[in-house]
Amino acid sequence: MRIGRWLLLVLWLALLAVLGIVVAQRLRVSTDLRSFMPEPATPDQRLLMEQVGEGPGSRLLLVAIAGKDDAQLAELSQQLATSLRRDERYTQVLNGSFDVATLDPQLLPYRYLLSPTLDTHALDATFLRDELQQRLDDLSSPAASLLKGLLPRDPTLEVLKLAERWTPPKSPEVREGVWFSPQDEALLLVQTRAPGFDPDAQATAIDGIQRAFAALPAHQGASLVLSGPGYFSVVANAQTRGQAEWIGRISTIGFIALLLLAYRSVGSLLLSALPIASAALAGIAVLVLVFPQVHGITLAFGFTLLGVAQEYPIRVLSHRRAGENAVQSVRALWPLLLTAIASACIAYLAFYASGVNGLKQLAVFTITGLLVAGFSTRYLLPWLLPERVHDVARMRWLQKARALVDALPRPRWIPLLVAIATLLMLVFARSPFWQNDLAALTPLPTDLLQRDARLREALGAPDVRYLLVLQAADEQGVLALSERLEPAIDALVARHAVDAVELPSRYLPSEAVQRSRQQKLPDRDTLQRALADAGQGMPFQPGLFAPFVDDVQKARELPLLNSARFSTSPLGQRVSAMLAPHGDHWLGLATLSGVHDVDALQQLAQESHAAVRLLDLKATAESMVVDYRTRILHALLAATLLLVVAITAALRSVRRAWHVLAPMTLATFLVLAVERAAGVEISLFHLVALILAAGLGLHYALFFERDTGDIDEQRRTLHATVVCVLSALLVFGMLAWSSIPVLRAIGLTVSLGVAFHFCLSILMAPHARQD
């Protein structure tokens, strides 16, 4: 017998080790928040899902370097930009230094097709003479040395016109050749390749910037400051994880102490951890087999929800009788335990029905976990537990407590009173019922937000909330639409409805426009004659402008520029981010800065007959949350019905099922009512927590309802339930103190739930027979 026990233990541990190895080798954790979103239903939602991760705004990091004098900071800014431009992880690095090199030398002749000059002028003698005269004036001014280098190749200064057109409309001040904020920080804009809301990928990108900065020889004494959506997701993630771990450590210690106090056996404690460990490992192993990637949130939530499974070994330990071995105790307990396991599985099945990938994973994980925990508690654990135990029914305090509980008056009007109070609280709560803003659950420190607003203002960086979406049949259609919009947009900017709109055609004109410009370019002879005429009486050296003539000739023969051809240069990548095929049509995305009058923009969109849309990312995200919740609520309703049927069938009595389900339902609504009365707005996390609490409450009600006619058994039931309640209160009560709303939401809801479920299931349980 002893040898058999050891063998079983070794086999069990070996199985866990194998599972652990499989999991460690094959587990790929994804942190992309999108897999926790439901399938998008409207075009705006579909676009949002793409934009949330891939949009140019969400991939932008704002960087500031401070703490030294202007010249040193400018030097650091240049060095950092150079080092980041070489790095694969960043698609664009801007620091304000206008460098003709940002336009690929190969692309330089394209300036005549990109700049609007030829729309209003021809390269004839009159125009050239006027331009040359201006260049003479420039040369005689003290600023001559700024222009000298450009002159032979570009006497009409098209490069500068393009630079002016392409610099962000509200660009920061340039000192020492790079951007500076009014607070004397050197500023950079970095676009990451990684999606904005993948905190892990963003963390790598941010780490890359910090490392590149730390590797600069002169970085000491200067400080690097980052901001932007990606940075925020990293901060929020780290904050939440940090607090959850810190709280988790304390409550684990408390939990172990509680179990030691309750059972006074280290062996029992260690053994009772086995079903939970098996549950967690088996759950992950099944996820790994079924899904290509496991979401980080699934694991975090899953472990929380598995808390229910801790009850199974606790029940077994509490229900041990003196002189009876564990296998016999479990056998007596099993029908009820099986009902508890089945009902918890039904509740978690609701997550699967929601249709959201992340929640489906959650359901698979928790249901597998519950089944493994339950069956290993029934068929494996009892063989390992020590033969002789201390029967908790002999404990003095427990006998008194049970007597007290039994003596409690249980008037029938209590449930009615609670129901009425619940209803009143729900009806009269003032604050909005639902919390739709996911960002409110992981709020950022105000100084971070203020810093972001300041840097965004200084850099003229685009607003992350609004996007103008241009739709047409193909790329050229989008560009042509964008060109047609330019006058209307300019008018809006002039009216201060918006500070700036970055239309794709600002960077890349449509082929039609390019072609008409190209056709206006004179041939070599004509240009040379015009140039000779224009330069008459001017002191320019003969042949000085040969590079200009060559470039114009090249421009005449260039294939027209499109986004694919343009994308070889850094600037072209920016254009690619603004133009994308989308199903059977193309979309152009124009970023907006400084939106002051949303209605004016809406009106612009309305007048375009659906070709242009103003996408409000925040409103769309909230509409998705609403859809999401509706799905979960529907699934919950179905799960509830299923639960009623299952419990009634298991107990073979409607009356008994009522005694179990009524306290559970009432307590669930009571939690909701108390939170509403306290002004809490209900979020998805509250819903998940309510389901967990309901699962726990169902166990309490099931066990309290059971009438064995044996006073000792009633005492053991109380013991088991008190241990379960205390351990749940310990773990979730700690979370309720967290400063992070999402953790507080879960902690508060489960703690309140456990307390209410416990009280109501005692008060509403049928009277124990007096022996």
Next chain:
Amino acid sequence: MKMLDQPLVVSGELAWLGGDRLERRVDHPNREVSTIADGEVVQQREGREPRRFSLKRAPQLQILLDSFVALLGGDATRLEQSFTVHQRGDDKRWTLALVPRDAKLARTVGLIEIDGSGSEPRCMRMQEADGDLAIDLLGPLAGSMPAKPTREALMTLCQGG
């Protein structure tokens, strides 16, 4: 100037408006008024939109401003801050040689020389690093710009020949 086969000649007025403000008015051959004030440069040419840019974008102009303001205001400390100053000659005929302290600026503007007699500056010569030379005839000399100036003739003129 290397790009041109003859020197560029403009005439007008350079005025110090007090503080860090300077106005450069060109009357011939084309009318143009440029002002530097409050860190901003505004360039207005006849019949065209004014152009504005930050002084920080044009460090050459900053040098000019520094040297003029310091010189006209008689502020030797300020001059010393931006330039290493060498003086040669006597009270009657003197030359101030200013070399920008900032190494990056020295790469575009190598040397500024100011010739004067008594308390009056006569000439300002800005030697650019690429070999081009800009000469400003100031005050009493302003009217004596020759019709076809040469580098040598102007140098003699400045040095009081």
